[in-house]
Each structure stands twice: as C-alpha cells, then as structure tokens.
Amino acid sequence: MTVISEVKDKLKEVSKKSKKENLMDNLLSQGIAKAIPAIGDLVEGKILSVSKNEVLLDIEGLTIGTIRGKEIYDESGEYSKIKTGDKVSATVLELENEKGRLELSFRYAGHQKAWERLEKLMKDEEIVDAKIVDANKGGLMTKVGNVMGFLPVSQLNTEHYPRVEGGDRSKILVALKKFIGQAHKVKIIDVNEAEEKLIVSERAAWEEKQQSAMEGFKLGNVIEGTITAVVDFGAFIEFGQGLEGLVHISELAWQRIDDPNTIVKVGDKIKAEIISVEGSRVSLSMKKLLEDPWAKVAKKYKVNQKVKGKVLKINPFGAFVELDKDIHGLAHISELGKDINHPKDMLEEGKDYEFTIISLDPKDHRLGLAHGTVKKVAPKKEKKVKEEKSEEEAEVKKKAEVKPEVEKPKKAKK
Numbered sequence: 001m002t003v004i005s006e007v008k009d010k011l012k013e014v015s016k017k018s019k020k021e022n023l024m025d026n027l028l029s030q031g032i033a034k035a036i037p038a039i040g041d042l043v044e045g046k047i048l049s050v051s052k053n054e055v056l057l058d059i060e061g062l063t064i065g066t067i068r069g070k071e072i073y074d075e076s077g078e079y080s081k082i083k084t085g086d087k088v089s090a091t092v093l094e095l096e097n098e099k100g101r102l103e104l105s106f107r108y109a110g111h112q113k114a115w116e117r118l119e120k121l122m123k124d125e126e127i128v129d130a131k132i133v134d135a136n137k138g139g140l141m142t143k144v145g146n147v148m149g150f151l152p153v154s155q156l157n158t159e160h161y162p163r164v165e166g167g168d169r170s171k172i173l174v175a176l177k178k179f180i181g182q183a184h185k186v187k188i189i190d191v192n193e194a195e196e197k198l199i200v201s202e203r204a205a206w207e208e209k210q211q212s213a214m215e216g217f218k219l220g221n222v223i224e225g226t227i228t229a230v231v232d233f234g235a236f237i238e239f240g241q242g243l244e245g246l247v248h249i250s251e252l253a254w255q256r257i258d259d260p261n262t263i264v265k266v267g268d269k270i271k272a273e274i275i276s277v278e279g280s281r282v283s284l285s286m287k288k289l290l291e292d293p294w295a296k297v298a299k300k301y302k303v304n305q306k307v308k309g310k311v312l313k314i315n316p317f318g319a320f321v322e323l324d325k326d327i328h329g330l331a332h333i334s335e336l337g338k339d340i341n342h343p344k345d346m347l348e349e350g351k352d353y354e355f356t357i358i359s360l361d362p363k364d365h366r367l368g369l370a371h372g373t374v375k376k377v378a379p380k381k382e383k384k385v386k387e388e389k390s391e392e393e394a395e396v397k398k399k400a401e402v403k404p405e406v407e408k409p410k411k412a413k414k
Contacts, residue, residue, distance in 0.1 A: 036062075036095075037102070038092065039093065040091065040092060041091070041092045042089050043090060043092060043102070044059075044089050045057035045058050045059040045060065045087070046087055047082055047084050048084065049084060050084060053072075054067065054068050057088065057102075063100075063102055065101060065102040065103075066099070067104045067106050072106055073110075074107050074114070074146070077110075078110060089109050090106055091105045091109040093105050093108075114147050115191065119193075122190075125187060129144075129183045129185065130142040130183065130200050130202075131143045132179045132183070133148075133180065135176035135177045136176075137169045138152060138153060139151050139154075140156075140176060144198065151184070151186065153176070155199075155200070157202045157203050157206035158236055159206075159228075159244070160179065160184070160202065162175035163231045185202065186201055186202050186204070186205050187200065187201050187204040187205045188200050189201045206280070207280035208280075210280035213243050214277060214280070216240070217243075218277070219276070220273065222271055222273050222289065223237075223271070223274060223284070224269070224271050225237040225238050225239030225240075225245075225270060227264050227265065227267060227268040228266065230261050231260070232249075233248060234246055234248040234249045234251070234252065235252065235260050243282065245272070246283060247264075247272055247285065251287055252264065252286050253286065254287050254290065255293075255325065255326050258313060272285055272286045272288075273288045273289055294327070294362045297327055297360070297362050298362055301327070301357055302357065303360055304357065306355075307356075308352055308355070309329065310322045310350065311351055311353065314343045314344055314347060314348075314349055317332065318335075318336070319331045321369055328367070329355070329368065329369045330366070330368060331355060331369040331371055332368065335358065335368070335370035335371065336370075336371050355370060355371050356370045358370045
C-alpha cells in the first residue's frame with residue numbers, strides 16, 4: 001500500500017467518526033481567532049521534545065500536536081535531524097486524539113515535500129545523485145533522497161552499460177549488481193506521485209556533459225583515444241576529456257568483419273576520424289584513415305581470373321571468401337553448381353578452394369565469385385557500341401554535308 005493510499009484510508013476512517021467538539025468549544029470560548037485546521041492540512045509549530053517514538057509540537061496559539069511511531073519517518077529527509085526548538089511542518093491526521101492533542105504526521109508532510117522537490121528537479125533538468133540499492137535484470141533500484149526510484153538498463157551511460165556478449169540476462173544481472181552501494185549522477189525523467197513512480201536516467205546526465213565537452217570537436221577531426229570496450233557491433237573509444245565515441249563494426253576496417261575482437265582489443269591506442277555528431281552521440285571511423293585497397297583492386301584481379309580463396313563464412317545465400325587480407329568476395333549459391341540446396345553442400349568454412357572471378361565493382365567494394373565449371377564471362381561491349389555509334393554519327397554527318405539536287409524550273413512554252 002502506498003503512503004498516499006494509506007493516509008487517504010486513514011482520513012476516511014477518521015471522517016466517519018463522530019467529531020468531538022471539546023477542543024473547538026474551548027478555543028472559541030477563549031476568543032481565539034486562529035483558524036482551526038482540517039484533517040489533511042499542513043500546520044507549523046515549534047518542537048517541544050524529541051524521543052525515539054514521539055515528537056511533541058507546540059502549535060502556537062492553538063494546542064499541542066503529537067507525531068508518533070511510523071509517522072515520524074519522512075521521505076524528504078527534512079526531519080531526520082530535528083531538535084528541540086526547531087520550527088517544522090506536519091500534516092493533520094486527527095483533530096483530537098485520546099490525550100486531547102492534534103495527531104500529526106511528518107511522514108505524509110515529508111512525502112508531499114519530497115515529491116514536490118522531485119517534480120521541480122525534473123522540470124529544471126537538474127543533475128542529482130542517485131544511490132544504487134539493488135538490481136534486477138531490467139535495471140537498478142535507486143534512492144533520490146529517501147524516495148525509491150528505478151534506473152532502467154537502457155538509461156545507463158556507455159561507461160556503465162553491461163556489454164554482455166549475446167545479451168545473456170543472467171550475466172547482465174551479475175554486471176549490474178556490481179553497482180550496488182555506488183552513487184550515479186542522474187536526471188529525473190518521470191515523476192508520478194499518485195503511483196509513487198520515479199524513473200531516472202544516467203544517460204541523460206552523461207549526454208549533457210558529453211555534449212558540452214564536444215564543443216571543441218567537429219566533423220572530420222582526427223582524434224586519438226583508447227579502446228574501452230569491444231562489443232558485437234563495434235568498439236567504444238574514450239578520447240578528449242572523458243568523451244566517448246563508437247566505431248561501428250563497418251568502420252573498423254575496409255574488409256568484411258564478423259568479430260571486432262579480431263581488429264581491436266580493450267586498451268589499444270588508436271586514431272579515428274569523427275564522421276558523425278548527433279547530440280551527444282559521436283560516430284568514429286578507423287578505416288577512413290587507411291588507404292582503400294579497393295582503389296587498386298583492378299590492377300590485381302580481373303574478371304575470368306582463377307583465384308584461390310579461403311571460405312570465411314557460409315550463409316544460406318552463399319559464402320564469403322577471403323582472397324587476401326583486404327579483399328573479400330561473395331560466391332552466391334547460384335554460382336556454386338546445379339542442384340545445390342545450401343552452400344554447405346559444396347563448401348566448408350576455413351578451407352581453401354579455387355574460384356573464378358565473375359564480376360568486379362571497385363566503387364561498391366563488390367567482387368563476385370563462382371566455384372566449379374563456369375562459362376567465360378564475355379567482355380563488356382562498350383567499345384564496340386561506341387564504335388558503331390561513331391560510324392552512325394559519321395554517316396549522318398556525311399549525309400548532312402551532301403547538298404540535295406535542286407530541280408531546275410522548266411522553261412515556259414512559247
């Protein structure tokens with residue numbers, strides 16, 4: 001049961017009771033003009049005494065208030081170090097208890113103040129500390145002040161994001177539990193007092209810092225950094241003053257890559273070019289600083305050339321083949337022979353085979369291969385077409401230059 005629902009139930013129960021008028025009659029008979037509080041109102045007073053289980057409050061010009069048991073605890077933390085003489089606020093639970101005093105609550109008053117503060121922090125987009133108290137597979141349980149909240153995995157910054165191969169949820173939980181007891185800088189992204197829901201984001205706080213630090217960098221800049229993590233889709237690089245960017249797997253090298261770990265390792269010092277900056281997200285490229293091997297591929301390979309290559313990976317549609325460390329080609333299933341249901345029927349990963357180059361497109365980094373008996377690919381007829389076109393143009397030009405015979409007018413008969 002939430003604090004709000006618990007207090008509401010209590011207030012409903014109190015409202016059903018017959019109201020004793022002794023307190024009000026005494027106040028009115030004494031000519032006291034101070035307004036009588038209603039259940040749920042916030043009243044102010046001076047602390048008369050503080051003990052472990054009870055706090056007495058002097059509501060000046062009105063009466064004495066009592067805060068007892070669990071009503072002493074509050075989420076705002078404002079009442080954690082109270083002492084005699086302090087002025088505080090409390091919420092009215094009962095107009096008169098068994099001792100004829102106001103029954104008050106720090107808990108409800110603190111709850112209201114705590115959530116009002118959270119709403120203001122969210123509105124102002126302030127960065128606050130969130131203490132990690134527990135973890136589950138979806139994220140981290142946190143405390144902002146004394147209010148429990150949740151930090152989803154998706155809202156962790158890149159430094160703390162659990163980079164677990166294959167997304168194993170049990171391994172993710174192990175990684176998240178390492179943060180228990182720590183305090184992370186976060187922004188509040190969702191507050192709902194009625195549902196007692198508080199969602200925070202470490203990524204939002206990190207992005208603000210990252211975006212500010214990126215002011216000295218722009219597209220095309222070459223950065224020097226250190227590999228901080230290698231994942232299935234690429235590698236993260238730390239550079240500058242705590243900045244981090246991603247080199248996507250397609251930007252690590254010119255050749256096709258299945259595993260980024262074959263190219264880089266955590267701790268490697270590398271150079272990369274900034275190719276994209278979207279808010280706080282920085283995309284980097286290592287291959288842009290390397291010479292494109294496909295620029296000179298036509299000098300090394302030709303259509304109809306017989307080559308040896310190692311099968312790197314087999315898919316249902318064909319096999320990726322390594323001709324050298326930079327140039328890889330594709331042998332489509334249709335080029336592996338007749339009646340082949342799967343490339344594995346003909347080829348095996350890791351083995352070398354002889355292939356024939358059947359197409360070559362340096363601009364798009366494509367090289368087509370065939371295995372087995374293939375028809376020789378006819379050379380492109382561009383030259384012949386060009387010659388025919390030239391001859392046709394010459395003929396048209398020649399005809400244009402020949403002056404047509406003009407028929408002489410016949411002489412008129414006398």
